[in-house]
Every structure is written in structure tokens, then in C-alpha cells.
Amino acid sequence: MGEAELRGMLDAFGATYPEPLQSRAERHIFITGACGAGKSTLGRALSHQLQLPLHRLDDDPDFRQMLQHDPPPDVARLIDPQRYARWYAQWQALRRHLVYEAGKLQQPHIIEGTHILATPELTTGHRRILVDTPLHQIIRQNLARDRAKYAEDQARYAERYAGTPGSAAARQRALRARQIYEGLRPEIEVFRQLPGVEIVPSRAFTTWLSKQVKTRADLS
Secondary structure, X not given: OOHHHHHHHHHHOOOOOOOOHHHOOXXXXXXXXXXXXXXXXXXXXHHHHHOOOEEEHHHOHHHHHHHOOXXXXXXXXXXXXXXXXXHHXXXXXXXXXXXXXXXXXXXXXXXXXXXXXXOHHHOOOOEEEEEEOOHHHXXXXXXXXXXXXXXXXXOOOHXXXXXXXXXXXXXXXXXXXXXXXXXXXXXXXXXXXXXXXXXXXXXXXXXXXXXXOOOHHHHO
């Protein structure tokens, strides 16, 4: 994304254009990856180990509200392409805005979310981590999470019903997880090639975390 486009997006949100991140004294740790890859798990563990606050981009209420789009985005794409295009443009602008605002936090944070994938230019100069998880494991973790949420509140999480292993409901939820992953894959592959990005396999979390012993002073 060019400078003019970024300025226009930020102006729409009433924000100012950011100074080069490389010049900032404070450095954040940005953790990203596919939905269900284990970003939150790694973020919480690293936050505890380094004694840094955790900032989850997905917790933003505006983002949560956009996910409640009626009809759902994947349905709107088929029945009302123009409406979907408007929603998608707003969604992409919000993703960038959330990362930009997180980058302005005054002290070092662990910042976690898929939105980071779409905004590599806003994380330049900070530490960047990509959680690398195979698709089959992502699907398995998503199904487990769906079942846990459904058991917690069947009325609230009715759309996440995943049934029993091998059931039609499980296959449908697995297909949905695959579709989300495939939608993010181009961004993941671009992010993977960025200079200095740390690739952390999900199977190696424990080993990797044991080596993260830097103090807060080391992060600045």
C-alpha cells in the first residue's frame, strides 16, 4: 500500500500519519498467523514470560461488530457482491487502523492478531513473529474450540456447532476453517518473506519460549 493510500485511510478515521517506526525508542512484539494457529496461546505465554502487557486486536468492539454482518460475509459475497465489496473495503481499513493504533502504545506490548498480516508496513522496525501451524492442526484446533464454545453456551454459539468427529456438522466446520485459512494464505506467504520475521512452528512453542529471556530493557 502506498503512502497516499495509507494517508487517506488514516484521515477517514481522524488519525494522523505515523512517523517512521524505525525511529521509535519503544519496540513492540507483533505476533500473527492464521486463525486457529495458536497466536493467542503464544501471546499469553510470551506476555507472562517477558512481563509485557498483551494487546489482542480481535478484542476490538468495532471488529467484533463487523463480524456480525447480516448476511454473513461469505453469503453476501454470493448474493450481493456490491454490498460485500463495501463491507470488505471497510473491514480492510479497520484492520489497518487497529494495527496503527496498537503501534502507538507508549510502552512495549505483545500485540497479537491476524490483522498484522495485512499491514506489514506498519510493523517495520518492531519484532515480528509468524506462528507457523499446518492446516490439519489448525482444523483440529478450530473444531476443539468450536465444541468448547458450544458446550459453554449453546444458544449464543449455535452457529459453531461442530457435532461429533466425522459428522456432517464437523465436516462443515472443518471446511469453514479451511476456507478462512485459504483466504489468509496469500498474506501469510508475503509476511513469511519479510526481512527479520521470526518463524515459530506451533510444535516448538515450549522450546522457543525457553529461549525468550530478554528483559524489558532489551526490547527497546
